Amino acid sequence: MRVFVEGVSVIGPGLDGWxxxxxxxxxxxxxxxxxxxxxxxxxxxxAERRRATSVTKLALESAEQAIPAGRDPKQMATVFASxxxxxxxxxxxxxxxxxxxxxISPTQFHNSVHNAASGYWSIATASQCASTSLSCFDDSFSAxxxxxxxxxxAEAIPxxxxxxxxxPLPPIAESRPLRxxxxxxxxxxAEKSVHSLMELRIAFDAGQPQALSRMSDPSLEALRAGNPAxxxxxxxxALAAGKPASIVLxxxxxxxxxxxxxxxx
Amino acid sequence: xxxxxxxxxxxxxxxxxxxxxxxxxxxxxxxxLSRCDFPDVDxxxxxxxxxxxxxxxIIGDLGRFDCRNNRLAQLTxxxxxxxxxxxxxxxxxxxxxxxxxxxxxxxGILETELAYRRRDPKTGALPSAFNYQHAHNNFxxxxxxxxxLELGGPALAISTAxxxxxxxxxxxxxxxxxxxxxxxxxxxxxSLCLTTLYxxxxxxxxxxxxxxxxDARRNGISIGEAGGFALLEKAxxxxxxxxxxxxxxxxxxxxxxxxxxxxxGAARAMREAxxxxxxxxxxxxxxxxxxxxxxxxxxAEDRAVCSIFGEATPSSSIKGWTGHTLGAAGIVNAVVxxxxxxxxxxxxxxxxxxLDPEFAGWILLEELEKPVDYxxxxxxxxxxxxxxxxxxxxx
Numbered sequence: 001m002r003v004f005v006e007g008v009s010v011i012g013p014g015l016d017g018w019x020x021x022x023x024x025x026x027x028x029x030x031x032x033x034x035x036x037x038x039x040x041x042x043x044x045x046x047a048e049r050r051r052a053t054s055v056t057k058l059a060l061e062s063a064e065q066a067i068p069a070g071r072d073p074k075q076m077a078t079v080f081a082s083x084x085x086x087x088x089x090x091x092x093x094x095x096x097x098x099x100x101x102x103x104i105s106p107t108q109f110h111n112s113v114h115n116a117a118s119g120y121w122s123i124a125t126a127s128q129c130a131s132t133s134l135s136c137f138d139d140s141f142s143a144x145x146x147x148x149x150x151x152x153x154a155e156a157i158p159x160x161x162x163x164x165x166x167x168p169l170p171p172i173a174e175s176r177p178l179r180x181x182x183x184x185x186x187x188x189x190a191e192k193s194v195h196s197l198m199e200l201r202i203a204f205d206a207g208q209p210q211a212l213s214r215m216s217d218p219s220l221e222a223l224r225a226g227n228p229a230x231x232x233x234x235x236x237x238a239l240a241a242g243k244p245a246s247i248v249l250x251x252x253x254x255x256x257x258x259x260x261x262x263x264x265x
Numbered sequence: 266x267x268x269x270x271x272x273x274x275x276x277x278x279x280x281x282x283x284x285x286x287x288x289x290x291x292x293x294x295x296x297x298l299s300r301c302d303f304p305d306v307d308x309x310x311x312x313x314x315x316x317x318x319x320x321x322x323i324i325g326d327l328g329r330f331d332c333r334n335n336r337l338a339q340l341t342x343x344x345x346x347x348x349x350x351x352x353x354x355x356x357x358x359x360x361x362x363x364x365x366x367x368x369x370x371x372x373g374i375l376e377t378e379l380a381y382r383r384r385d386p387k388t389g390a391l392p393s394a395f396n397y398q399h400a401h402n403n404f405x406x407x408x409x410x411x412x413x414l415e416l417g418g419p420a421l422a423i424s425t426a427x428x429x430x431x432x433x434x435x436x437x438x439x440x441x442x443x444x445x446x447x448x449x450x451x452x453x454x455x456s457l458c459l460t461t462l463y464x465x466x467x468x469x470x471x472x473x474x475x476x477x478x479x480d481a482r483r484n485g486i487s488i489g490e491a492g493g494f495a496l497l498e499k500a501x502x503x504x505x506x507x508x509x510x511x512x513x514x515x516x517x518x519x520x521x522x523x524x525x526x527x528x529x530g531a532a533r534a535m536r537e538a539x540x541x542x543x544x545x546x547x548x549x550x551x552x553x554x555x556x557x558x559x560x561x562x563x564x565a566e567d568r569a570v571c572s573i574f575g576e577a578t579p580s581s582s583i584k585g586w587t588g589h590t591l592g593a594a595g596i597v598n599a600v601v602x603x604x605x606x607x608x609x610x611x612x613x614x615x616x617x618x619x620l621d622p623e624f625a626g627w628i629l630l631e632e633l634e635k636p637v638d639y640x641x642x643x644x645x646x647x648x649x650x651x652x653x654x655x656x657x658x659x660x
Contacts (some may be wrong), residue, residue, distance in 0.1 A: 001443060051521075077514075083402065085424070090374075096380040097459045109464030110522040110647050113370065114403055114424035119648025128530055130514035131650060132432060135403035136421045143421040146445070148435060154439040171390050172377070175397035204445050206361030206417040216656035252420040253408065255361075 001202045003149045004264065006158065006195035007187035008067035010177050011037055011058060012230065013180045013225060017065055024220075025233070025240035034062060036181050037061075041184065043124045050259035051107050052120050055086050057116035059164040060124060066160065068195050071187065073125040076158040077151055080133040081144025083228040085114040087168040089138075117164070129157070131238050140165070141232040142249040142257040148188050149202050152217075158189045163229035179226025184236060192264065198239055201260040209256035213247045235259055266541045267442050268659050269497040270506040273350035274452075275341060276600040278491035278587045279313030287554045288604055289478040289628035292632070296586050298475040298487050303457050308466055313588030314457060315340070330409040332400035332454040332533040334371030338410055341454065341492035347556025351414045351479075354448050364418035364446040365411040366437045366454030368429025370592030370646075373400030375458035395414070410494075418446045424592065425648030427555070428455055428514075431495070431595025434654055435512040437497050448597055452494035452503050454591035461488055462651050468605040470520060476558035476589070478582035478614050479628045483558045489588025493596030495603075505660040507603045510544070510639070513537025517649025523561050524645060528569025531555075534651040535573055535641060542655040546574045548639055549655070551611040553598045557583020557589050565622045566643065573625070583627040585615030591650070595644040595652060602656045609636050 008018055015021040019144040023029040039057035041049045043064055051061070059080060067073055089199035091113045110116070115133035122131060130151075136143035141163045148161040154193055162185045167178035189196070213234035216220040231249060238245035238261040251257035267525060275283060279297025280290035290297060298311045302577035315317035321340055323331040341422040354363060377400070382390040399405050419440060423429050430453025437449035465471045502507060517530035517536065524531065540548060552574065555566055558641045563582075570580060583601050590597050605611055613629040620628055 001445075023391045028304075040308070048521075083404070085403070093376055093460055093464070094374075095379040097378050097463060102459070102463050104460075104463050104467045106468045106522070109460070112460065112464070113426045113647045115426055115646070115648040115650055116521070118425065118650065119521050122518040122649060123520070126518045128518050129513050130435075131425070131648075132423060132436065132514075133425050133648075134421050134423050137375070137398060137402050137404040137408070138405055140404075144418070146419060147421065150436075150439045150443045150445060156443050171381075171384060172397060172401075174390060176402075204419050210368070218329055233330055252411075253404075254416075254417060 001153055002191050002205055003152055003188045003190055003200050004196040005186055005198045005200060005239060006189050007066040007068045009062050009185045010236055011062050012182040022240040025237045031217050033219050042119060042264050048120055048123055053086055053111055055088060055166045056117045056120050057161050058181055058183040060121055062161045062164055062185040063160060065122055066185035066187050071195060077130040078121060078160045078162060079144050079148040080118045081140045081163040083135055083137050083165050084168055086112050086116050087166050091169040130138055136252060138145045138228050139250050139253055140228045142251040145167060146204060146257060150237050152188045152190045155189055158187060161186045161188060163232055165227050165229045174194045179223055182227040182230040184229055184232055196264045199262040203258055204251060205258060206255045206256060209248045211248055212250060228254055266511060268500060268508040269438055269441060270508045271495045272498050273345040273347055273493035274600050274603055275345035276493040276597060277315055277341040277344060278597060279489055280586055293641060294615060296475060296615055298588055306459060306462055307317055308462055309359060310379060310471045311368050311487040312457060313487060315490050320471045325411060327412055329396060330399045330405060333375045334373040334406060334454055335409045337456050337490060337492040338406060338454045340598060341494060342413060347494055348414060349583040351450060354496060358447040359391060360415055361417040362435060362447040363416045364440050364449040365407050365416055365420040366433040366449055367396050367407045367410060367476040368423045368433050368592050368595060369403055369406045370424055370426050370429055370455050371458050371461060372403045372405050372549050374460060376400040378459045392625055413509060414450060416559045425650040426648060427594050428644040428646040428650045429592040429595060430651040431644035431652035432514060432655055434509050435514055438509065438512060441529060443651040448496060448498045450494055451497055453593045454492040455590055461591060470559050474582050475616050477616045478556040478584050479563050479621055479624060480617045481619045483563065485559055486557045487588040489590040491587060491590035491593040491597050493593060493600050500653050500659055505610055507606050507656060508659040509654060510657045511538040511542030511655035513653045515651045519649050522647050524565040526565055528565040530649055530651045531566055531645055532569035532572050534653040538641060538653040544639055544655065549641045550637040551605055551640045552578055552580035553642040554582040555581050555645045556584055558584055567626045573626045577624050579611050579627050579629050579633055581612055581614040583612060595597045598642040602642045605640055606637045606656060606658060609633050617648055
């Protein structure tokens with residue numbers, strides 16, 4: 001499968017947007033695992049901005065930053081990939097359900113669905129295009145990449161992949177420790193266009209990865225290993241470098257997703 | 266689009282185990298709903314509960330996946346020879362060429378809810394038996410199913426609330442059309458848990474009676490649980506089979522938990538599904554509605570349906586039988602659509618006494634016996650997420 005990347009974003013601790021992060025991802029600047037950039041949800045209408053969770057705001061900021069000028073968010077399908085989804089709100093609901101009163105608020109409940117970010121995105125952008133929310137545990141990024149690539153090729157519509165995960169709160173964190181919040185988005189298109197940044201050739205391989213791509217910087221590698229969305233970091237590094245690269249991601253936990261990145265020249 | 270046959274399919278819901286039990290309840294107009302007796306739930310409501318899950322643990326190699334949701338998956342895989350049909354497909358295509366794409370909204374979170382009741386009083390820790398990955402995480406259902414069926418193709422869980430297990434058909438169709446796999450196991454499993462029972466109650470969307478879709482006095486949903494699977498394959502030539510002919514996906518861009526009042530997104534999903542199927546609206550013999558029995562859903566869906574089909578296409582909801590099975594609602598409707606085509610009937614809405622006079626569409630109150638070649642099936646969810654599917658005969 002052949003797709004073209006038209007936009008890319010990254011938000012993580014010490015990674016404040018694509019332009020500020022490129023030098024770090026290519027190793028020209030050292031990575032410092034700093035604070036997470038402020039998440040504002042600025043694109044949301046005021047009522048939705050008040051209600052949206054940090055998880056949703058991370059997804060929405062990531063999505064928005066990946067759309068180049070000249071591309072209309074109303075004209076693209078979306079794939080939201082997240083292992084755990086709305087981890088904070090889920091913790092609050094479980095805590096409340098463990099009390100005798102069990103007073104869940106309506107907003108809490110509708111914010112807890114895995115596709116909350118997708119719903120807020122469609123409201124924020126007024127897009128009625130197809131939107132999928134999926135989970136593939138630690139391989140949610142590659143599952144989302146495969147889903148988005150297949151969709152843009154099969155349906156000839158740009159597809160925005162948004163991968164995001166927040167660390168669960170205690171006590172779930174003890175069973176599911178994630179290192180830090182991380183979000184990234186890629187706008188994919190089946191056709192080469194003036195927006196094309198790089199070409200990706202993607203295939204699914206049912207075999208375990210022979211040589212899984214990792215980050216050479218130990219802190220970035222810890223981030224990659226510590227958040228399902230950050231499993232896409234090796235691909236982001238290739239996009240930042242803009243040079244031919246072969247990346248192998250783990251996919252569906254037992255298979256792999258080899259990705260060849262090629263400059264668009 | 267390239268049609269895919271549903272070479273095998275099965276269902277477990279409050280109506281019973283497998284297609285025969287489902288069909289017998291539909292044709293005998295026997296609801297699966299009962300007064301809520303779910304352990305530790307104190308709500309004045311009715312539920313569609315699957316019997317026997319408490320006595321059907323997952324043991325052996327996959328024992329780590331044991332939870333109510335995966336138990337329901339296991340029970341369902343064992344109906345109608347489904348697991349054997351998949352084993353035969355595995356021989357034909359190779360395990361790596363069969364994908365597993367399943368929908369769920371709450372996975373095994375019942376286990377987490379129960380674990381939160383048993384936190385360590387000093388440390389707050391969950392009991393050591395708590396297993397996040399294999400019960401709670403949404404991927405658990407897809408991971409369990411593909412390991413149970415010994416499949417190695419791409420696996421993923423789609424979680425878009427109540428449209429989840431309709432959207433799996435679209436994803437699978439694209440994966441097969443793109444030659445990533447040759448066949449796919451699709452479907453979904455959602456099981457009762459406190460989050461949805463109390464959550465929908467908080468939204469005042471749960472009825473104190475068995476739900477009454479399209480009734481003038483309808484006052485909310487009955488929550489149910491169900492598991493369903495279908496094996497999707499390219500049609501061999503010369504077969505007379507039931508196939509997925511089209512799908513449509515959309516979002517409302519309106520509100521997180523209320524549908525657009527005119528059913529704007531719903532209409533778009535239906536229109537796209539028709540477009541992909543190449544069928545005209547008047548070729549659809551029956552519309553299997555999402556029909557949850559909330560005030561807002563049913564009227565919005567009626568308006569969306571009428572904007573495309575006019576008032577001449579028979580339609581009904583089966584929620585009065587199964588309850589609203591949330592993330593499994595898409596596959597429940599898909600299986601009922603196939604049964605409708607196979608048997609030549611359209612079920613009449615159960616529990617509906619007096620049709621809402623505001624409705625313009627043709628809502629069946631009694632069963633309609635007639636040849637059914639093409640069915641449109643609707644599933645809509647929170648976040649304004651919509652999916653419509655067209656099923657029909659191919660030969």
